Amino acid sequence: MTVSAVINVDIKGPRISRHVYGHFAEHLGRCVYGGFYVGEDSRVPNEGGIRLDVVEALRALDIPNLRWPGGCFADEYHWRDGVGPKAERPVMVNTHWGGVEENNHFGTHEFMALCELLGTEPYISGNVGSGTVREMSEWVEYLTREGDSPAVRERKANGREEPWKVKYWGLGNETWGCGGNMTAEHYANEARRYATYCRDFGDNKLYRIAAGAADFNYHWTETLMKQLSHLGCQRVERPLYQAISVHYYTIAGTWEDKGAATVFTEDEYYTTMLKAARTDELLTGHAGVMDLYDPTKEIGIVLDEWGTWWNVEPGTNPGFLYQQNTLRDALVASVHFDIFHRHADRLVMANIAQTVNVLQAMILTDPDTEALVLTPTYHVFQMNKGHQDASSLRVDVRGELPSREVGDGVLKTVSVSASRKDDRLLVSLSNLDAAIEQDVEIDLRGGNVTDVEARILTAAALQDHNTPEAPAAVAPRSFDGATVEGGKLRVRLPAHSFATVSATLS
Ligand code: AHR
Secondary structure, three states, rough: OOOEEEOOOOOOOOOOOHHEEEEEOOOOOOEEEEOOEOOOOOOOOOOOOOOOHHHHHHHHOOOEEEEEEOHHHHHOOOHHHHHOOOHHHOOOOEEEOOOOOOOOOOOOOHHHHHHHHOOOEEEEEOOOOOOEEEHHHHHHHHOOOOOOOHHHHHHHHOOOOOOOOOOOEEOOOOOOOOOOOHHHHHHHHHHHHHHHHOOOOOEEEEEEEEEEEEOOOOOHHHHHHHHHHHHHHHOOOOOOOOOOEEEEEEOOOOOOOOOOOOOOOOOHHHHHHHHHHHHHHHHHHHHHHHHHHHOOOOOEEEEEEEEEOOOOOOOOOHHHHHOOOHHHHHHHHHHHHHHHOOOOEEEEEEEEOEEEOOOOOOOOEOOOOOOEEEOHHHHHHHHHHOOOOEEOOOOOOEEOOOEEEEEOEEEOEEEEEEEEOEEEEEEEEEOOOOOOOOOEEEEEEEOOEEEEEEEEEOOOOOOOOOOOOOOOOOOOOOOEEEEEOOOOOEEEEOOOOEEEEEEEEE
């Protein structure tokens, strides 16, 4: 059966925030140390200790923001431990992640330098769980205040004259769990209290993000929304927080046994894809609750942790969450992006967990050599980057998409999304069927389409992945299976593949 659809290229939907292509770096395993940061004395080429090959690879993705320092680590992080001369910075134990010692050599200044090298916006996750309001308030001041104050003098003494620009500010992380085991009601008050003292200095306007729900806990979102609607009556200048986060991981097995990253059956593959596709239900559910209190969509959703979570690679530290990344992970990413594009009206940011060496990474670095590997997921981010800040376009399907039963659920095996930026059209298509190719025919109405270019990411097996020995086992190539004739885009998608079609519109 051919999938038949219509896209009106002249009817623009909501803008796809570039921040849904956001990233996440936690002090966890080898994400920061060994991943982003090797120290100035390393033989790996670096600037101020920051790995330049990692920076170069990520610059090619135009990553819009980087969330740091956690995760669960954020709620044990005390920022003053990570500023000033490195030799004097205290050592702590990273109790959440492997019980290893953290020497605090990568701190605020190093993170901001990393963001500058990447050309990306910082998203700082503040400590609500074990920190104080004063500590968080002074961190904002240290980073963003101009002129003179004790925190400004402290920053200058540590070598930074000018304030930085910081917009995205997280009010804790998973405060229902590792961030303090709070109830929704208790946290809603804490969020207001912390937000009150995270001040805007000069023209630096914070975008405060309240720590949100796990998965489908709509009560959590509703509790945070109610607090804001109450404030509406005695509105301070604007809501105390501008967005509410949510975390959702794709786990095919159970938390105890999540399954292996590279060894899995076809059934496990389909279960994975069904779990990934549930992100649509997740965002619809949380957005539905928010609509009740905020019909004009002033408050955003920030999905600041998403991605696959497998058992760690054999022989690696269980607390380091190091996993390989196959074509299956790439398709999980492509399906997420289609869903993100469809929720552009409410979803303002999403951050894959995590960028380097942890969970569904873009980059894997070898601990013993200088080798760096780009994962299949990296390539999806790269192929899709044209959607950043583009106008979403609706894809109206005639009839039903092909589907298959997976356990108690039904998985649609074709996923498509599209956007337009100026005269550039970008269509992303995924065929999730493990074995069957799929024809797709899309009427492109409302414009002339020329200069069609297509790329494809696929491999012989779903389990295929990249290693230092075979770094391009799963890599994009140009694709001749897409044509446009008489305003019709015809694509023949191989089994288990992801393709992008870009074109000029007039
Ligand atoms: O990304 C790994 C961990 O998953 C984060 O630290 C935490 O927020 C989540 O539970």
